[in-house]
Structure formats: structure tokens, C-alpha cells
Amino acid sequence: MYSEKVMDHFQHPRNVGEIPDADGVGVEGNARCGDIMKIWIKVEDGRIVDVKFKTFGCAAAVATSSMITELVKGKTLDEAEAITNKSVAEALDGLPPIKMHCSNLAADALKNAIADYRAKKLQSV
Amino acid sequence: MNAVYLDHAATTPVREEVIEAMLPYFKDKFGNASSVYSFGREARKALDQARQTVAEVLNADFNEIVFTGGGSEADNLAIKGAAWEYRNKGRHLITSSIEHHAVLHPMQQLEREGFEVTYLPVDDQGLISVEELANAIREDTILVSIMHANNEIGVIEPIAQIGAITKERGVLFHTDAVQTVGVMDIDVKKLNVDLLSMSAHKFYGPKGVGALYVRKGVRLIPLIHGGSHESRRRAGTENVAGIVGLAKALELADAERSVVVPRIQRLRDRLIDGLLQIPHTRLNGSRTERLPNNVSVSIEFIEGESLLLNLDLKGIAASSGSACTSGSLDPSHVLMALGLTHEVAHGSLRLSLGRENTDAEIDYVLETLPPIVERLREMSPLFSS
Numbered sequence: 001m002y003s004e005k006v007m008d009h010f011q012h013p014r015n016v017g018e019i020p021d022a023d024g025v026g027v028e029g030n031a032r033c034g035d036i037m038k039i040w041i042k043v044e045d046g047r048i049v050d051v052k053f054k055t056f057g058c059a060a061a062v063a064t065s066s067m068i069t070e071l072v073k074g075k076t077l078d079e080a081e082a083i084t085n086k087s088v089a090e091a092l093d094g095l096p097p098i099k100m101h102c103s104n105l106a107a108d109a110l111k112n113a114i115a116d117y118r119a120k121k122l123q124s125v
Numbered sequence: 126m127n128a129v130y131l132d133h134a135a136t137t138p139v140r141e142e143v144i145e146a147m148l149p150y151f152k153d154k155f156g157n158a159s160s161v162y163s164f165g166r167e168a169r170k171a172l173d174q175a176r177q178t179v180a181e182v183l184n185a186d187f188n189e190i191v192f193t194g195g196g197s198e199a200d201n202l203a204i205k206g207a208a209w210e211y212r213n214k215g216r217h218l219i220t221s222s223i224e225h226h227a228v229l230h231p232m233q234q235l236e237r238e239g240f241e242v243t244y245l246p247v248d249d250q251g252l253i254s255v256e257e258l259a260n261a262i263r264e265d266t267i268l269v270s271i272m273h274a275n276n277e278i279g280v281i282e283p284i285a286q287i288g289a290i291t292k293e294r295g296v297l298f299h300t301d302a303v304q305t306v307g308v309m310d311i312d313v314k315k316l317n318v319d320l321l322s323m324s325a326h327k328f329y330g331p332k333g334v335g336a337l338y339v340r341k342g343v344r345l346i347p348l349i350h351g352g353s354h355e356s357r358r359r360a361g362t363e364n365v366a367g368i369v370g371l372a373k374a375l376e377l378a379d380a381e382r383s384v385v386v387p388r389i390q391r392l393r394d395r396l397i398d399g400l401l402q403i404p405h406t407r408l409n410g411s412r413t414e415r416l417p418n419n420v421s422v423s424i425e426f427i428e429g430e431s432l433l434l435n436l437d438l439k440g441i442a443a444s445s446g447s448a449c450t451s452g453s454l455d456p457s458h459v460l461m462a463l464g465l466t467h468e469v470a471h472g473s474l475r476l477s478l479g480r481e482n483t484d485a486e487i488d489y490v491l492e493t494l495p496p497i498v499e500r501l502r503e504m505s506p507l508f509s510s
Binding site (some may be wrong): 010011013016027031032034035036037038054055056057058059061062 | 426427428429430431434438447455456466467468471503504505506507508
């Protein structure tokens with residue numbers, strides 16, 4: 001059902017945890033579907049220098065969360081924002097069709113975190 | 126540790142003795158039971174014997190047993206067959222909100238055909254209120270269908286009490302006994318039922334064969350029309366080997382129940398007590414009115430599919446009411462009917478035991494599961510330790 005990459009990220013998720021002094025925090029998903037992702041980012045000079053996540057959900061939700069943390073580290077905010085749920089799924093060699101809708105929300109969570117960072121920055125100026 | 130199979134509510138392996146009993150009917154005794162020559166007579170004899178065995182175990186009569194292509198077909202035949210037959214008497218049906226889909230979906234189909242269905246709720250223990258059921262019966266009620274025991278949470282419903290009421294009110298009563306036949310003592314007269322469904326593969330028989338008990342005098346419009354098989358209630362050349370297998374499996378289960386079931390129940394209690402040691406874990410459904418082989422718990426802050434996959438990696442086969450495993454976006458209707466929130470229902474785990482499970486396997490599950498839960502919780506944004 002799941003690709004080897006999905007199972008690898010599911011069994012050995014990268015960058016699990018929280019960043020207490022994060023510059024941006026994003027949440028996506030809802031308990032009804034059974035998938036909630038929270039992501040923390042640390043930003044320096046317009047680049048994401050650290051990222052951590054916590055996810056409640058199925059293997060697809062965990063794997064997409066883990067994958068996006070690998071994809072965005074070191075990227076500029078604009079580059080990170082260009083990442084889509086679809087490209088995360090592709091980086092994992094695909095997801096089962098039913099999981100594309102409910103469990104593939106890492107890019108949305110990341111966008112929320114970047115928006116949070118930008119909003120905080122505006123406030124502090 | 127080799128694979129630990131704890132999903133007997135889903136299906137069971139076919140017992141060696143059952144396979145042996147079935148084998149001749151694939152090859153040497155392959156005849157069509159409707160034929161007059163010796164091959165046919167052999168098959169007919171086997172069918173008759175099987176029917177007699179099933180009837181005796183259920184305390185029913187020979188002619189009251191109809192073989193079907195499984196439990197779902199038995200449920201469909203009972204519900205649609207009775208509703209269609211008695212539609213001029215009334216159009217109202219009663220069932221519960223925690224039935225198997227093999228009951229709920231025929232009910233929904235009948236609603237599309239102009240019938241009206243009352244879906245009774247259950248309490249937080251998963252039990253139907255007999256009083257509420259009595260109050261739901263109307264002048265135009267023709268059928269009540271309540272499952273004997275629930276497939277997800279293992280709760281045993283008060284079938285005999287309900288049957289006493291339906292009998293008094295002159296309403297037909299069907300029970301889906303797919304989870305209880307082979308596990309509990311089934312006496313259709315004591316249960317006061319008119320119709321009772323069973324499925325062979327739930328009690329170490331083959332898949333694709335089931336039976337429906339139809340009390341004498343109850344008429345049903347068949348789902349499958351054709352030859353005069355099964356006293357014109359189910360057309361189609363009989364699955365002789367499958368039916369022989371069903372009867373053999375039932376006979377064995379009945380003979381061994383008094384030894385096997387207490388042992389399974391002891392293992393179940395060890396599992397329940399062990400799992401409830403995990404913080405933020407609750408048992409789904411009544412502890413006392415419960416199948417001897419069912420464990421259903423909700424483990425908060427984690428999601429069922431993740432748990433199942435992790436258990437699978439450790440060689441443990443189990444099931445969950447999580448949406449991810451149901452093929453839909455909603456968690457199990459049974460768990461939701463208990464009043465569980467979506468988050469909690471997603472973290473449900475069902476372990477259903479069978480005759481081959483051992484104490485060592487229970488030890489292994491109780492050693493393996495808590496660290497998995499801990500790891501998933503550490504990863505969960507809903508959990509703060």
C-alpha cells in the first residue's frame with residue numbers, strides 16, 4: 001500500500017519535536033479526518049535554518065510531515081512556500097489515492113508557519 | 126516471536142479437521158446434490174447431515190436452516206426477504222446504530238424503497254435499551270434486527286429479552302450472530318429469535334459460506350431466484366464442500382467450547398488489564414456484557430493506522446476503527462455511537478483472540494505495545510506529557 005520511502009519516513013521520522021523559541025508555528029488538519037500536523041520553523045536571513053514537527057495521524061501524514069522538514073531546511077521562504085502537497089507526495093514516490101486528500105497536508109502546515117513568521121515580523125516592526 | 130494473530134473477529138484460519146472433512150467434496154464426491162444418480166446422492170447425504178448438525182447445535186429443526194454464501198448474504202436475506210414478504214402488513218423496521226454494514230446498508234436500501242427505519246441508539250457501554258426498543262414498536266412494525274454481539278466492541282446485546290418483547294408484540298426478530306456463533310452457546314428458542322445469521326469463517330470454517338436460521342412459518346422472498354434449492358429460499362447449486370466445512374467447524378466449536386472459551390476469556394482479561402495500565406486508555410464497551418474474545422480500547426492522542434502499522438512491523442496483527450483503516454474519512458460509526466470524540470475514536474485498537482493464542486503471545490503484546498504508544502505520543506501535537 002505504501003512506498004518504501006513512506007515506510008522509511010514513517011518508521012524513522014526526521015526532525016520530530018518542537019522549537020521552543022520558533023520564529024513561526026503552523027498547524028493544519030483536523031481531528032475529524034484524524035490528521036493534525038504542527039510545524040515549527042527557525043528563520044535567519046530569510047532562510048529556514050531549523051524545522052521540527054509533531055503529527056497525529058496515519059503513516060502518510062507522518063511521512064509527509066517528515067519529508068517536508070527535509071525538503072525545506074536551508075531553503076529561502078519563497079522557495080519553501082513554492083512547495084506543494086503534491087510535490088511532497090512525489091518526493092515520497094507517491095501516496096495511495098485516498099491519502100492524497102486527508103493526510104497530505106504538510107505543505108499547508110508549512111505555509112501557515114511562514115505566514116505566522118511574517119505576521120510576527122510585521123508586528124515587531 | 127512469530128506472527129501473533131489477534132484479529133479473529135475479522136476471520137479465522139480453517140481448522141485441519143475442517144479441511145479434511147471438505148476435501149472429498151471437491152474431487153471424488155463432486156456430485157450435484159440435485160442429481161438422482163449416486164454422485165448426487167452422496168452430495169445430498171452430506172448436505173442433509175450438515176443441515177442436521179447445524180440444526181442440532183442451534184436447537185432448531187432441519188428445515189429451519191438455509192445455507193447462504195456468507196454472513197452478509199444471510200443478513201440481507203433475513204432483512205430484505207422479510208421486509209419484501211411482509212410489506213403489506215407494514216413498512217416500519219427497527220435496528221440499532223451499531224449494526225454491521227451488512228445490516229445497516231440493506232436497511233438503507235429499504236428506506237430508498239419506501240420503508241421507514243428506526244435506528245436505536247446505544248448507551249456509553251454499547252448496550253441497547255430494551256425499554257426504548259419496546260417503545261419504538263408501532264402498529265406497522267414488521268421486523269426488528271439487533272446484533273447478538275458487536276463486531277468492533279464485542280458488546281453482547283440482550284437478545285433474549287428483546288425477543289420476548291417482539292414475540293409478544295407479533296413482530297419478527299432477526300439477530301446477526303456472526304460474532305457469537307462458535308463462541309457462545311446459541312439456542313434459537315432461548316434467544317426468542319425468528320431469524321439468525323452466521324458465517325463459517327468466523328469459527329474456523331471456510332470463507333464464502335454462511336447460514337440463516339429461519340423459524341418455521343416465517344416466509345422470505347429470496348434474493349437469488351432460480352432452482353428450488355434450500356426450499357426455494359436460496360437458488361444455486363449448493364456449495365457442498367463449504368457447507369460440510371461450516372457444519373464440521375460448528376460441531377467442533379460446540380464440542381470444545383466449555384474448555385476453549387474460559388481459556389480465551391482469561392487471556393482477554395489479561396490483555397484488557399495490561400492495556401489499561403497505559404495512561405489515557407479506556408475500554409470501549411461494557412466489561413461484563415462482552416464477548417470472551419474481544420478487546421477494544423481507545424488509546425488517546427494517537428491514530429489507529431500508525432499504531433497498526435507499528436504493531437505489524439513487530440509481527441502483531443490487529444485492527445482499528447480509525448478512518449484510515451475504514452476506507453472513509455470518518456471513524457467507526459460504532460465508536461461514535463458510544464459518544465467518543467473523533468480524536469479518541471481514531472485511536473481505537475481491537476484485538477480479538479482465538480483458540481491458538483497463548484499466554485506468551487499476550488506477554489509479547491503487553492511488552493511491545495506500550496513503547497509504540499509512547500513513541501507515537503511523543504510525536505503527537507495533541508499530547509503533552
